[in-house]
Amino acid sequence: MDIASLLFAALALLLGVGLGRWRRPRPTHPELRAVPLAERNSPGAALALFDLDGLTGVNDQHDFDTGDRLLHAVGDVLRRGLPPGAALERLESGRLLIWAPDTDLDTAVGMAERLRSLASLVQVAGLDGTVARTLSVGVVATATDESRARSILRADMALANAKRAGGNQTGAVRAAAAPSIMPSQDVIADAIHTRALEYHVQPIARLSDRRAVGVESLLRWNRPDGVVLGPGGFIDTLNRLPEAGVDLLPGVAIDAAEHFVRRPKPIYTTFNVTGAILDGKDSPAGRWLTQILDKLPAEHLVLEIVETAVIVAPDRAHALIEELRARGVRIALDDFGTGLSNLERLCSYPVDILKVDRYFVAGLGTTGREEATLTAMVALAKGMNLDLIAEGIETEAQTQALIDLGVHYGQGYHLGRPAPAADWSARMNTPA
Numbered sequence: 001m002d003i004a005s006l007l008f009a010a011l012a013l014l015l016g017v018g019l020g021r022w023r024r025p026r027p028t029h030p031e032l033r034a035v036p037l038a039e040r041n042s043p044g045a046a047l048a049l050f051d052l053d054g055l056t057g058v059n060d061q062h063d064f065d066t067g068d069r070l071l072h073a074v075g076d077v078l079r080r081g082l083p084p085g086a087a088l089e090r091l092e093s094g095r096l097l098i099w100a101p102d103t104d105l106d107t108a109v110g111m112a113e114r115l116r117s118l119a120s121l122v123q124v125a126g127l128d129g130t131v132a133r134t135l136s137v138g139v140v141a142t143a144t145d146e147s148r149a150r151s152i153l154r155a156d157m158a159l160a161n162a163k164r165a166g167g168n169q170t171g172a173v174r175a176a177a178a179p180s181i182m183p184s185q186d187v188i189a190d191a192i193h194t195r196a197l198e199y200h201v202q203p204i205a206r207l208s209d210r211r212a213v214g215v216e217s218l219l220r221w222n223r224p225d226g227v228v229l230g231p232g233g234f235i236d237t238l239n240r241l242p243e244a245g246v247d248l249l250p251g252v253a254i255d256a257a258e259h260f261v262r263r264p265k266p267i268y269t270t271f272n273v274t275g276a277i278l279d280g281k282d283s284p285a286g287r288w289l290t291q292i293l294d295k296l297p298a299e300h301l302v303l304e305i306v307e308t309a310v311i312v313a314p315d316r317a318h319a320l321i322e323e324l325r326a327r328g329v330r331i332a333l334d335d336f337g338t339g340l341s342n343l344e345r346l347c348s349y350p351v352d353i354l355k356v357d358r359y360f361v362a363g364l365g366t367t368g369r370e371e372a373t374l375t376a377m378v379a380l381a382k383g384m385n386l387d388l389i390a391e392g393i394e395t396e397a398q399t400q401a402l403i404d405l406g407v408h409y410g411q412g413y414h415l416g417r418p419a420p421a422a423d424w425s426a427r428m429n430t431p432a
Contacts, residue, residue, distance in 0.1 A: 046108035049138045049155035050078065050096040050116065053167040056226070058133065062126040064427065067094070068417065069124045070131055077119045083111060094417070095159075097152065105141040105172060112137045112170050120168070134168035141173075160225045188221075192248045196222045199256035201424050203416040204270070204389060207403050210415060212428060214268040214302065217256050218418050249284075250291035257292075259425035261300040270302040272334065275309040278317040298328035302353065305331065307339035314348065321349055335391070337373070346384075354381055358392020358412070364401045371405060378406040 052058075052074065058067040071094050078096060079088050086100040098115070100108055116135045123130040138159030142151045154173050162171035191197040201215035221229045257269040271292070276285040292301070303324065311317045321331055332353035333346060337360060346354070356377060363370035374390075381388040390402050393412030402410060416424070 044102050044104070045142045046100045046103040046105060047140050047142060047151050047155045048098040048100070048108060048112040048115075049091075049152065049159050050074075050098070050112075050119070050135050051137075051159055051163075051227070052094060052133045053136055053163070054133055055094050058126070058131055062128070062131060064417070064419070066124065066126045066131055068413075070122065070133065073122045073124055074119045074135070077122055078115050081115050081118055086111075090413070091152075097155075105139065108139050108141070109170055109172050112139050116170060136162040136167045137170040138162060139170060139172045156227060156229070160223075160227060163225050163227075191221055192252070195252065195255075196224075197249075198222065198252055199421060200228070200418040201256060201260075201269070201421045202411055202418040203424065203428075204409060204411045205415045207399055207408060207410050212267055212416075213409065214270060215260055215421075215424065216270045216272075216304070216411065217253065217421075218272075220418070250288050250295075253288070253292055254295045256421035257296050257301075259421045260428075261297055263425075263428075266297070266300050268300045268302050268330070269296075270304050270332065272306050273303045273309070274306060275311045275317075277303075278305070278309065278311055278320060279313050293324075293327070293329070298324075301328075302330045302332050304334040304353075304355065305345070305349075305351075307333075307335035307357070318349055321351075325350060325352070332389075337377070351386065353387045353389060355389045355391055356407075361390050361392045361398055361402070361410075361412070362394070364398050371401070374402070374405050374407065 052071065055067055055071070058070060071090075075088065075090060075096055078098065082088060082098065083100060083103075085102070086098055089097045089099070091097055098112070100111065103111070116137050120132070120134045123132045125131070136159055138155040138157065138161070140151060140154045140158060158171040158173045160171075162169050165171070188197065198220060199217040200220045201217050203212040204214040204216060205211060206213050219231055223229060253271060257271075260267050260269050273289070274285070276283060277289050279286070325331060330352040331350065332355050333351050334355050335357040336342075336346070336354040338357045354377065356374065360370045360373055360377075364374075378388060380386075387409060388407055390407050390410040391412060393399055393402070393410045393414045395414055398412075399410065399414060
């Protein structure tokens with residue numbers, strides 16, 4: 001098949017995929033099968049959320065590579081011990097999620113205890129002897145009318161209870177709690193004031209030499225119990241805060257970015273932006289952007305339009321994007337090929353970077369369709385003079401496959417996990 005035919009076929013596939021988020025699941029790691037979408041709300045299922053006790057201490061006392069190797073080894077033990085039909089998935093901040101279909105809570109607790117005991121025996125070599133850690137687990141029975149995100153939040157509550165009780169144990173929640181499990185406004189407001197709500201960053205690397213060329217900033221909440229939550233665990237509350245509280249967030253973003261944009265050899269920092277920011281009105285979101293631009297060098301900023309961003313004023317958004325690019329800011333389409341981050345958006349707005357959704361990376365080496373699609377994306381990006389960044393890189397094999405396909409940049413756990421900006425800044429300042 002010639003490149004023109006290949007491009008046409010793959011772009012047709014992109015248009016279909018870009019119509020929504022529902023798609024067939026792909027594993028996030030060859031050893032960690034993603035939880036199937038169709039099964040997430042099935043009756044009689046249970047979730048078990050595993051977390052290593054004191055993983056931060058491993059990173060501090062040894063190095064991040066030791067922590068990564070320990071996490072992979074624990075994940076391998078859990079995977080090998082899965083009951084039939086169960087699936088294992090790695091979440092952010094190093095936690096591991098097991099989904100068990102047709103399993104009641106008591107059976108799930110027994111399974112979790114057995115796996116927790118086995119995984120606690122795992123050891124890896126560190127800088128000074130062997131390293132091992134115990135695990136804590138939170139287990140819940142899912143409800144048929146409950147979203148996956150809410151089930152995970154309840155499992156996280158059970159895990160937090162196990163941690164507070166000293167760790168190295170399993171906590172369980174028998175039924176969904178009636179009241180809201182979102183944190184209160186006072187709790188989130190305090191997190192902003194104390195900087196417990198901060199941006200973690202994940203490196204974006206040049207694949208040929210693995211050198212960081214930029215970082216993506218990701219808003220995180222460092223809870224008092226040691227758990228690190230992404231926006232799904234607090235965004236609803238954050239959106240209801242008074243403007244006086246939300247207006248502190250630009251300072252949090254600026255503090256994170258300055259570690260990288262003010263270096264002797266600066267690298268760029270990216271921030272996710274929503275439709276509210278692109279709407280351009282005098283709102284907390286608009287003021288966030290204004291303060292960011294006032295304090296940080298535009299030439300080292302990238303704004304990623306998230307794939308869920310609903311743009312209600314396209315003309316105003318287009319004008320704002322043009323203005324930002326004139327100042328030196330680059331614009332990226334996040335999760336390209338899925339949701340609203342599709343060809344229509346690419347043709348509607350002037351952008352500089354396409355960030356390929358992890359879905360296409362996870363499928364490499366299977367049917368060959370992802371390779372064909374990525375080949376078309378590479379040709380598309382080259383024809384439009386855009387940079388292409390692959391997301392969700394989990395293995396060396398994926399990295400090499402992307403290089404062979406002509407993808408030059410990427411990010412993912414294989415290249416570096418999200419961590420506080422100061423931690424990554426220190427790592428980048430340490431000679432390899």
